[in-house]
Amino acid sequence: MFRPRVIPVLLLNSQGLVKSKKFKDYNYIGDPINAVKIYNDLHADELVFLDISATKEDRLVDLEFVKDVGDEANMPFAVGGGIKTLDNIRDIISAGAEKVIINSYAVEKPDFITEAAETFGSSTIVVCIDAKKKFFGSVKAWSHNGSKSSDYSPEEFAILMEEKGAGEIIIQSIERDGCMEGYDIDLVQTISKAVSIPVVALGGAGNLDDLKEVYTKGYANGLAAGSLFVYHGPMKGILINYPKKEDLKFY
Numbered sequence: 001m002f003r004p005r006v007i008p009v010l011l012l013n014s015q016g017l018v019k020s021k022k023f024k025d026y027n028y029i030g031d032p033i034n035a036v037k038i039y040n041d042l043h044a045d046e047l048v049f050l051d052i053s054a055t056k057e058d059r060l061v062d063l064e065f066v067k068d069v070g071d072e073a074n075m076p077f078a079v080g081g082g083i084k085t086l087d088n089i090r091d092i093i094s095a096g097a098e099k100v101i102i103n104s105y106a107v108e109k110p111d112f113i114t115e116a117a118e119t120f121g122s123s124t125i126v127v128c129i130d131a132k133k134k135f136f137g138s139v140k141a142w143s144h145n146g147s148k149s150s151d152y153s154p155e156e157f158a159i160l161m162e163e164k165g166a167g168e169i170i171i172q173s174i175e176r177d178g179c180m181e182g183y184d185i186d187l188v189q190t191i192s193k194a195v196s197i198p199v200v201a202l203g204g205a206g207n208l209d210d211l212k213e214v215y216t217k218g219y220a221n222g223l224a225a226g227s228l229f230v231y232h233g234p235m236k237g238i239l240i241n242y243p244k245k246e247d248l249k250f251y
Contacts, residue, residue, distance in 0.1 A: 004215050005222040006248060008229040009048040009202060010035060012081070015065065019226055020052070021178030023130075023146035029230050033068055035240050040074045042242035047073060048101065048170075048224060050128075051081025052145050055104045060088050063095050070096020078126055084112075086119055093124065101170065103128040104143040107150045107157070110164050117165025122197075125168075127161040129154050131187055132174035139187070146174045154187060155194045162195045169195060170224065173203035180206030180227050188218030200224050208243060 010032055011018050017029040029035075032049070039047060049069065051061040061081030069077060079092050080101030089100050106113055106127045116125045130142045131154040141150045141157040150157070158169050171191045173184040181204055188201045200222030201214045211223045232239035 054082030
């Protein structure tokens, strides 16, 4: 029977693994390659790596790091950070990633998604939509690590990205990032209903019940989380973890 993918999301900053809360207050977690080794042993479905400072520093995610992950990982993985050209995508895929994740440049140049999908195939191109309510305003899609608002609503942007050729959408609530109080179910459901391509929910998971809820009520195809898979206990001790397959029963 179908089971949604359960995906740890790992944030990179200066080659280290960090975890954020509402896209700020970064906490150092440890060595990302060590985390990959642990997720190998725990049989994670898939991994996502996002270099949160690449766009701000006008650079691409480190390709040597991607190669190191490719050499170590037993599962598929996707990589995002500073992607602006077809060569960037080609280099990341050549280094071992299965998919690339594009956020800021998709907002700036939506037609780039069409070029990328036509060159590498839609299944390779993932667009991450970071959603947050503007001050005294409506919910918009944001870029540049949540620092720059666009004119698009998350729903509008998801529909546009599907039209442009994206093969998958990651929808993330900035306001719930790292809070571990549950996903924004309404947001995820809105995106899931708006597009026909797979939708991955991200932002807010605190326990396995949150994963189940966003699957059954938000209709997400993939269940992604950061804090849930790097913290343990009420004091949030650092412990790379992943649920056992028998605990992932959402039906």
